[in-house]
Structures are given as C-alpha cells and as structure tokens.
Amino acid sequence: MKIRVGIFGYGNLGRGVELALANSPDMQAVGVFTRRAPETVKTQTGVPVYAASALESMQKEIDVLILCGGSSTDLPEQTPRLARLFNVVDSFDTHAKIPAHFAAVDAAAKAGGKAAAISVGWDPGMFSLARLYGGSILQDAKCYTFWGKGVSQGHSDALRRIEGVVDAKQYTIPVESALARVRAGEQPCLSTREKHLRECFVVAAEGADTARIEREIKTMPNYFADYDTTVHFISQEELNEKHGGLPHGGVVICSGETGNRNKHVIEYSLKLDSNAEFTSSVLVAYARAVYRLWQEGARGCKTVFDIPPVYLSPKSREDLIAELL
Amino acid sequence: MKIRVGIFGYGNLGRGVELALANSPDMQAVGVFTRRAPETVKTQTGVPVYAASALESMQKEIDVLILCGGSSTDLPEQTPRLARLFNVVDSFDTHAKIPAHFAAVDAAAKAGGKAAAISVGWDPGMFSLARLYGGSILQDAKCYTFWGKGVSQGHSDALRRIEGVVDAKQYTIPVESALARVRAGEQPCLSTREKHLRECFVVAAEGADTARIEREIKTMPNYFADYDTTVHFISQEELNEKHGGLPHGGVVICSGETGNRNKHVIEYSLKLDSNAEFTSSVLVAYARAVYRLWQEGARGCKTVFDIPPVYLSPKSREDLIAELL
Numbered sequence: 001m002k003i004r005v006g007i008f009g010y011g012n013l014g015r016g017v018e019l020a021l022a023n024s025p026d027m028q029a030v031g032v033f034t035r036r037a038p039e040t041v042k043t044q045t046g047v048p049v050y051a052a053s054a055l056e057s058m059q060k061e062i063d064v065l066i067l068c069g070g071s072s073t074d075l076p077e078q079t080p081r082l083a084r085l086f087n088v089v090d091s092f093d094t095h096a097k098i099p100a101h102f103a104a105v106d107a108a109a110k111a112g113g114k115a116a117a118i119s120v121g122w123d124p125g126m127f128s129l130a131r132l133y134g135g136s137i138l139q140d141a142k143c144y145t146f147w148g149k150g151v152s153q154g155h156s157d158a159l160r161r162i163e164g165v166v167d168a169k170q171y172t173i174p175v176e177s178a179l180a181r182v183r184a185g186e187q188p189c190l191s192t193r194e195k196h197l198r199e200c201f202v203v204a205a206e207g208a209d210t211a212r213i214e215r216e217i218k219t220m221p222n223y224f225a226d227y228d229t230t231v232h233f234i235s236q237e238e239l240n241e242k243h244g245g246l247p248h249g250g251v252v253i254c255s256g257e258t259g260n261r262n263k264h265v266i267e268y269s270l271k272l273d274s275n276a277e278f279t280s281s282v283l284v285a286y287a288r289a290v291y292r293l294w295q296e297g298a299r300g301c302k303t304v305f306d307i308p309p310v311y312l313s314p315k316s317r318e319d320l321i322a323e324l325l
Numbered sequence: 326m327k328i329r330v331g332i333f334g335y336g337n338l339g340r341g342v343e344l345a346l347a348n349s350p351d352m353q354a355v356g357v358f359t360r361r362a363p364e365t366v367k368t369q370t371g372v373p374v375y376a377a378s379a380l381e382s383m384q385k386e387i388d389v390l391i392l393c394g395g396s397s398t399d400l401p402e403q404t405p406r407l408a409r410l411f412n413v414v415d416s417f418d419t420h421a422k423i424p425a426h427f428a429a430v431d432a433a434a435k436a437g438g439k440a441a442a443i444s445v446g447w448d449p450g451m452f453s454l455a456r457l458y459g460g461s462i463l464q465d466a467k468c469y470t471f472w473g474k475g476v477s478q479g480h481s482d483a484l485r486r487i488e489g490v491v492d493a494k495q496y497t498i499p500v501e502s503a504l505a506r507v508r509a510g511e512q513p514c515l516s517t518r519e520k521h522l523r524e525c526f527v528v529a530a531e532g533a534d535t536a537r538i539e540r541e542i543k544t545m546p547n548y549f550a551d552y553d554t555t556v557h558f559i560s561q562e563e564l565n566e567k568h569g570g571l572p573h574g575g576v577v578i579c580s581g582e583t584g585n586r587n588k589h590v591i592e593y594s595l596k597l598d599s600n601a602e603f604t605s606s607v608l609v610a611y612a613r614a615v616y617r618l619w620q621e622g623a624r625g626c627k628t629v630f631d632i633p634p635v636y637l638s639p640k641s642r643e644d645l646i647a648e649l650l
Contacts, residue, residue, distance in 0.1 A: 137607050306634075
C-alpha cells in the first residue's frame with residue numbers, strides 16, 4: 001500500500017512536493033490543503049484541493065503531512081499544531097530558532113502519538129549532515145559552508161522594498177579565493193565579507209534616482225552592508241529573460257589532519273536549477289522515513305541527524321546493501 | 326566513563342586507529358591485539374600490546390573492538406567469530422561479498438547479544454552514504470563513483486609480482502573529460518576505460534627487459550587490460566622520494582531532474598593524504614556509534630545505512646541541533 005501524503009501550502013515548495021510524489025513509486029498525494037479558496041487553486045497532476053480547515057477531519061486518510069509554508073510566520077504556528085494530529089515534515093530554516101521549534105514540535109508529536117521531522121531541506125538538511133559527518137570523522141575538523149552561486153529570495157525581496165525599485169534579483173556568490181584556500185585544507189579565519197559577494201540585478205522605475213537606490217542597497221544593514229555588493233540596473237525584459245529561474249546551491253568543506261600531519265578534505269556540494277524543487281525532493285524522502293519510523297513505533301520530533309539513511313529510500317535494506325554499499 | 330576500545334591488528338589501519346583514539350575525548354585504547362609476538366610490537370602512544378589469543382579473556386575490559394585486518398582472508402573469519410563475543414566494527418571492502426559477510430556477522434552478533442558494523446570506511450562507507458542519500462532524494466538519479474587520484478595498493482602489489490620488478494606504485498586517476506560530463510548532469514554511459522586511467526611507476530631490476538615488463542603490465546587481465554595504462558620506469562630513490570605516501574580519494578556524483586527539466590547535481594568528494602588514516606578515523610566514529618547503539622539495546626549487524634548520524638559525534642544531540650543543524 002502506498003504512503004498517503006498530504007501537502008499543506010501550494011507555493012513553489014508545495015508544487016515541487018506534488019511533482020516529487022508523482023515520481024515516487026511508493027507514495028501518493030491525497031490532497032493539497034490551502035488557505036486560499038480551494039476552487040481557485042489548480043494542481044499540476046490532478047491532486048484534489050481542500051480548504052486548510054478540512055485537514056482535521058482527514059486524519060484517517062493521511063499517513064504523513066508535508067508542511068510547505070514559510071519559516072517566518074507559517075511553520076512556527078502550523079508544525080506544532082499539526083504534529084499533534086499527523087506525522088509531519090517541515091523545512092523550517094531559521095537556524096537560530098531551531099531549538100525552540102524542535103521543542104514545540106517534539107512536545108506536540110509526543111502528546112499526539114505522532115512522529116515529525118523538522119528543518120528538512122538542503123540547509124538546514126543535507127548541508128547539516130555534511131557538517132556532522134565531516135566533524136565526527138575528523139576530530140579537529142573545521143567545516144566551512146559557502147552558499148551559491150544562487151538567488152537569495154530574502155535578499156531579492158529586500159531589494160524590491162526600496163523606493164523606486166520595480167523588480168530585482170540578488171545572487172549570493174562565494175568568493176573564489178576563499179573557496180580555494182579552504183579546499184587546500186588551510187582552515188583560514190574568514191570574515192563575512194571574505195566569504196561571499198552579493199550581485200544585484202535591479203529594474204528601476206522610470207525617472208528613479210539610480211545613484212540613491214544603489215547607495216541604499218550597499219548600506220542596507222544585515223542584508224548588504226557587510227558584503228562587497230555590485231548593482232546592475234537592467235530592463236524588466238532582461239531580468240525576465242536572463243534571471244527568471246531560482247537556481248541555488250553551495251558547498252560544505254570540512255578539513256582536518258590525522259597522524260603525522262596528513263591532511264584530509266571532505267567536500268559536499270550542490271548545484272541546483274531549482275532551489276524549491278530540490279528542497280521538495282528532500283522533504284518527500286524524509287516524509288517516507290518519518291512514516292516508516294512511526295510505523296515501527298518512533299514518536300516525537302526527529303531531525304536529519306536522527307534518521308537512519310536506509311529509511312529514505314523506497315528500496316529494501318537488502319537491495320541497498322547489495323547494490324550501493 | 327570513556328568507551329574502552331580494543332584494536333585487533335596493527336598494520337597501517339591499526340596504527341591509524343590508535344592515533345584517532347588518542348584524539349577522541351570520549352574514547353580510549355585499552356590494547357592492541359596481534360598475531361605477532363607481542364614483545365616485538367611497539368605502539369605509537371604507549372597502548373599495551375597483547376597476543377591475539379588473550380582477547381577472549383578480556384571481554385569485560387573492552388566495550389568495542391575495531392578489526393584492522395584485511396578483507397581477503399582476515400575479516401571473513403575474524404569478524405563473525407569475534408562478533409559473538411564483542412561489539413565489533415570492520416572495514417570489509419570486497420563489495421561483491423558484503424551480503425554474505427553481513428549475514429555471517431549478523432547471526433553471530435545476535436547469538437552473542439552484541440552489535441556490529443561492517444564495511445565502514447570511505448568506499449564502502451562514506452561513498453555508499455553519498456550514493457544512498459543522492460539516490461533517495463532524486464528519483465531518477467544516476468550516481469557515478471570515481472576513485473583517485475590515489476595509490477591503489479592492490480594494483481601496486483600486482484605490479485610487484487611481475488618478474489624483474491623490484492618495487493612499484495600505481496595511481497588510479499579519473500578521466501577529466503568523463504568527470505566534466507557527469508558534473509554537467511549529462512548522465513553518460515561510460516565504459517571502464519572511459520572512467521579511469523592507470524599510471525604506474527616501476528623500479529626494474531638491473532638488466533631486466535623493460536619492454537617485456539611494460540607489455541605484461543598493460544595486458545594483465547582484471548588489473549590493467551581494460552584501462553589506458555601508462556608505465557614509467559624510475560629509480561628506487563625517485564620512487565621513495567616522490568611516491569612514498571598513500572594518498573587517495575575520489576568523488577561520488579549524483580544527478581537527476583525534477584519538475585520541468587530542472588537539473589540537480591550532488592557531489593561528495595574526498596582528498597586524502599593518507600588512505601589508511603582516514604579509514605581509521607571513520608572506523609573510530611562508527612565504533613562510538615556501535616557501542617552507544619548497543620547500550621540502547623541494539624543487537625545484530627549494522628551498516629552505515631542503518632546508523633543515525635547523531636551517534637557518530639561525541640557531542641550531545643542538543644548541541645548538534647543548536648550548532649550544526
């Protein structure tokens with residue numbers, strides 16, 4: 001019997017989850033749940049759409065629920081509330097608030113007799129695993145995380161809030177010379193500015209003061225002031241044509257020494273055409289794992305650190321040992 | 326209380342395990358066990374040396390035993406025999422024989438009420454994990470494994486068995502153009518010859534027929550005949566000076582598409598100055614995990630696929646979630 005999956009939220013992430021489920025031989029999407037009027041939402045593969053309020057009456061139809069909302073306001077409220085009723089998976093990515101979110105979801109899932117996994121995606125998620133494996137193998141390991149080249153949606157949004165900006169995209173780009181030093185096993189001490197560049201493509205309103213816009217961008221605290229930032233003013237057509245996608249990726253590099261000064265460098269990298277669709281694919285694999293763990297009696301909140309990799313694959317343990325080990 | 330570790334076998338791997346344990350805050354080496362006369366073996370950090378026959382009387386002193394023998398004759402006999410008496414970890418790396426080895430160790434460990442992990446290292450081991458994670462996230466993933474640039478000890482041994490060869494080192498080298506195609510997400514079909522080159526540095530005996538040696542190398546079945554192989558004749562001094570180490574490494578690249586032709590490439594790579602010392606470090610991390618799992622009630626044989634990553638680190642789960650997730 002296939003694992004029956006609910007999708008809560010139907011933005012980029014929810015749409016990606018729907019497509020990933022359509023490709024999963026052992027899973028099926030039973031419904032998309034939305035806070036919009038259901039009749040206004042059309043799914044890509046014909047999955048039925050329900051109002052979010054219908055969820056609570058569908059506990060018997062859903063084995064695991066994938067939460068596809070945002071980390072700032074949706075997930076802190078939704079995941080703990082729904083973890084009491086469903087096995088759930090989310091991609092909560094506000095690093096500093098993960099311990100509090102974990103505690104809330106853990107308590108709810110235990111109270112409801114359910115299993116959950118939070119902060120599933122690529123960072124947090126696969127990159128966290130790379131940091132943990134690397135740091136556990138090499139005792140004196142130093143692990144560096146570089147993001148990009150890729151579009152940061154938060155930074156693109158920040159650009160669009162500036163007066164006179166019609167549209168914009170921001171790329172986060174690792175500094176090549178820093179990458180090279182880390183790859184050589186040097187373990188340098190790098191400032192924020194030394195690790196990443198920020199490149200902005202901005203469509204200005206007609207007659208807007210581009211010098212003022214550029215100044216506002218480069219001095220914006222938290223977002224740009226600590227970085228070397230370049231700003232390009234381009235037309236809306238050029239933005240649509242050349243900067244339409246949401247590619248991302250990055251690399252985790254751990255280096256350390258063993259024995260008599262033998263250096264080791266472990267590198268995990270991702271090059272993603274679609275940030276959201278990759279995150280969705282990770283969510284689906286962990287939804288499979290959470291449901292199977294729950295079937296075996298696991299309760300409470302898990303992270304990627306807690307979940308044995310064998311649970312992620314639709315293949316049997318015997319096949320995985322024979323084929324991949 | 327520290328985890329008390331026994332080291333069985335004191336070649337490159339056993340020596341690496343001893344050094345890795347000396348750097349592990351939560352573990353200590355309680356003894357090296359050898360089939361040589363114990364008084365002829367001197368350890369690097371003062372760990373006491375015992376005869377292999379002393380092992381069975383030391384069950385109470387050892388929490389987990391790391392088996393550092395070879396895969397061809399040592400481990401198939403030792404791991405099942407000792408898994409009945411101790412929690413054990415080995416680096417059994419004959420891929421085709423892993424399922425049989427697993428079954429033997431699993432039966433022994435269950436009979437003795439112990440936990441075991443086999444085939445721990447970098448391939449099998451970390452590379453197997455990269456193949457499993459990558460293949461589970463991307464449904465249509467194709468995963469490629471390239472080894473090198475690094476010294477293959479099996480191939481170096483094969484060279485040294487040729488008449489007229491005094492000493493030799495063989496490097497396995499990935500074909501750059503094949504790597505580039507795989508990294509671009511192309512999913513090409515690659516023959517053995519298209520994936521790796523073999524480069525040999527050979528010290529010939531005085532007066533030996535180097536043309537005959539070169540011919541014998543290049544036509545040697547299984548080892549060299551299926552590869553593009555280059556042979557360099559050099560002096561023993563040059564071999565010692567330039568090819569004295571045992572560096573290795575390689576890369577696992579998984580690529581696949583999601584949604585509307587969005588391509589994703591996941592890459593896990595290792596650059597290792599010392600093949601044996603890195604493998605030793607992986608063994609020590611998994612020895613920690615096996616002992617903790619056994620303490621929690623786990624019995625039988627595990628692989629890297631079965632072990633939750635959190636058990637590999639000396640840090641607490643709470644710290645790992647706060648610091649690395």
